[in-house]
Amino acid sequence: MLLPGRVRFSLINMRAFVSFSHIGFMAGLALFTATVVGGSGYLIRELHRQAGVASAIVGLPSPAVDPSLLVPVSSDMLKVTSIALGRTPVAIINGVAITQGGSLEVHTTNGIADLRVISIRDGVVQFKYGDQTILANLR
Numbered sequence: 001m002l003l004p005g006r007v008r009f010s011l012i013n014m015r016a017f018v019s020f021s022h023i024g025f026m027a028g029l030a031l032f033t034a035t036v037v038g039g040s041g042y043l044i045r046e047l048h049r050q051a052g053v054a055s056a057i058v059g060l061p062s063p064a065v066d067p068s069l070l071v072p073v074s075s076d077m078l079k080v081t082s083i084a085l086g087r088t089p090v091a092i093i094n095g096v097a098i099t100q101g102g103s104l105e106v107h108t109t110n111g112i113a114d115l116r117v118i119s120i121r122d123g124v125v126q127f128k129y130g131d132q133t134i135l136a137n138l139r
Contacts, residue, residue, distance in 0.1 A: 049101075070130045071111040078106070078115075078136035080125050089120035093136065 082092040106113045115127040127134040
């Protein structure tokens with residue numbers, strides 16, 4: 001029974017092409033999709049980083065690199081300005097904060113070298129580059 005002057009909400013809602021529930025559903029779907037896409041990218045990066053750290057800890061051989069392709073790197077190219085020892089040691093090298101197991105790109109005139117941080121100790125950071133081990137002292 002309809003009262004005079006009153007229109008039921010469902011009749012008004014049926015006339016519209018898109019209802020509030022459709023808009024809410026689409027907004028929820030868009031937020032869910034953004035969360036899945038953004039979260040999966042973060043998850044993939046984190047798992048790749050952990051796999052690299054795990055292989056360094058276990059001592060798995062790194063992929064063989066032709067020594068003739070390596071850019072010459074010396075400890076003079078690495079400026080260690082700060083070392084923070086703690087649960088997760090952190091060092092500031094060439095203005096970049098890096099932790100143990102992380103990698104550092106060193107730009108030289110001959111190209112770019114990707115060095116892996118093996119250990120961070122009091123006053124010294126140990127790097128692995130190809131077959132050579134590089135020690136960089138705190139300055």
